[in-house]
Amino acid sequence: MLNVLIAGASRGIGLGLVRAWLERGARVFAVARNPAASAGLAALLAEHGARLQVIACDLNAQAAAADILAALGEQRLDRVLLNAGVYGPAAQDVSSAGEAEIGHLFLSNAIAPLRLARALRPQLNAGAVLGCTSSVMASLQLSLGAQMPLYAASKAALNSLLLSWAVQLGESRDFSLLALHPGWVQTDMGGAQAPLTVEQSVAGLVVVVEAAAGTRECRFVDYQGETLPW
Structure with a gap:
């Protein structure tokens, strides 16, 4: 049975990924800031029981990685999907955006995912x-x-950090490292006008991730498996 950890799991693409891997028979660790407020996670817990473990955690918190590792215990992981992120300042204007807004954006979208990825590395199976x-x-x-x-x-910063980490790991990296473009999806961030449903995006992402298992690749790739230029 695969062990899959999915962060940002309370709604949208993250919740869709949790559902998809549960339906594939995996054991899923779903990380969310406030899982008690997610009706979707509650429904999946009722349906799948012990194969779904919910971990309450703010990924931006300094102690996030330690809290997640404590919840995992001795469990090792086969798939890790770090999906949490934010849109950032509504104006998206460097002239008007505040320092706190910009800091939160880059922390949420680039620093926190890489920090957690690095902490989870010892838990990854070959x-x-x-x-x-x-x-x-x-x-x-x-x-x-x-x-x-x-x-x-902020997403370019994430990609840059992932590439730098891959170089730092060098030949010691025995897992695949992917920057995933899910497409423009009908979520709270993507809006109702987006052309893709969550189910369509997730179905593609699962295929892409599973195809990368055992290959040790480092790619920037979309939900259809197309390689994107960094």
Whole structure:
């Protein structure tokens, strides 16, 4: 049985990923800041029981990694999906955004995921997959983030940190490391006008992640398996 940890699991894509791996027979550790407020997680707990363990944790907290590791105990992991993130300042304007807003954006979208990824590395089984939710807007070559420049910059920072970590690990890395673009999805962040449902995005992401198992690849890839330029 696969052990899968999914962070940002209370709604949207994260909740969809929890559901998808439970339906595949995995044991899932679902990390959410306030899981008691998630009707979706409650329904999955009722349906799947012991194969779903919910961990309450604010990923931005300094103690987040220690709290998650304590909850895992001796359990090792085969898949880790770090999905939590925020849109950032509504204006998305470097001239008007406050320091606290910008700090929270980059902490949530870049620093906290990488910090947790590094802490979870000793728990990974050989051949595991660790994926972080990025965005096509993070691609410096494609430069598609003009309408959301601060958000795009935070995801570009995430990608940069992932690449740097891969270089630091070198030949010692025995797991795949993915920056995942889920597509434009009908979530609270994506809005109702988005072309993809959560189910469509999640179905693709699961295929991409499972295909990476055992390959030791490091890729920026979308939900359809297409490699994106960094």
